[in-house]
Amino acid sequence: MTTRTNSMENQKPNYTLEKIKAFADSDAESLRLILNSLVQSSRQNLELFRQHLQQCDEQALTELAHKMLPLFKQLEAREVVTLLSQLEEGRLTRLERESLSRNAIVQIEALLSTLVAEQSLED
Numbered sequence: 001m002t003t004r005t006n007s008m009e010n011q012k013p014n015y016t017l018e019k020i021k022a023f024a025d026s027d028a029e030s031l032r033l034i035l036n037s038l039v040q041s042s043r044q045n046l047e048l049f050r051q052h053l054q055q056c057d058e059q060a061l062t063e064l065a066h067k068m069l070p071l072f073k074q075l076e077a078r079e080v081v082t083l084l085s086q087l088e089e090g091r092l093t094r095l096e097r098e099s100l101s102r103n104a105i106v107q108i109e110a111l112l113s114t115l116v117a118e119q120s121l122e123d
Contacts, residue, residue, distance in 0.1 A: 013111040015075040017119075023074075036121050038071060039112050046108055053101045061101060062090040072108075080107045 017031070020038075024030035045068050052060040065087035072080040083104040087097065116123050 012114050013077060013107060014079060015077045015111060015115075017075070019074045019076070032119065032121065035115060035119050039115060039121055042068070042071065042108060042112055046105060049101065049105060053098065053105075056094070058090065058097060061087055061097065065104075068108075072111075075111070077107075077111055080104065080111060083107060 017035075020034055021031055024034055045064060049061065049064055049068075052064060065084045069081065069084045069088060072084060083100050086092070087100055087104065092100065115121060
């Protein structure tokens with residue numbers, strides 16, 4: 001089982017590829033293509049996320065969190081899912097939204113870097 005845990009000794013993000021492997025029918029090439037696409041689209045979304053955060057566009061952040069959430073649910077990336085879920089709800093103060101958004105960016109970047117390294121993906 002391809003699962004990452006987050007403990008004091010291991011600071012890699014929690015995630016699993018099991019659902020995506022099942023979707024790819026355990027075909028290594030299909031899995032690689034799916035993961036490459038996932039990384040590229042997530043990086044594009046992160047750039048938009050940063051722009052919306054800088055512009056204090058609460059509605060756009062909420063909508064983008066909603067858009068990004070299913071992917072990270074598929075990866076079972078619990079920390080990211082929790083952050084995006086809270087942002088998706090949208091009932092936050094400006095400071096809470098900023099803090100959660102910045103934390104989500106850090107968590108997503110770490111997850112993407114880990115995926116690229118561990119799965120030998122295009123960077």
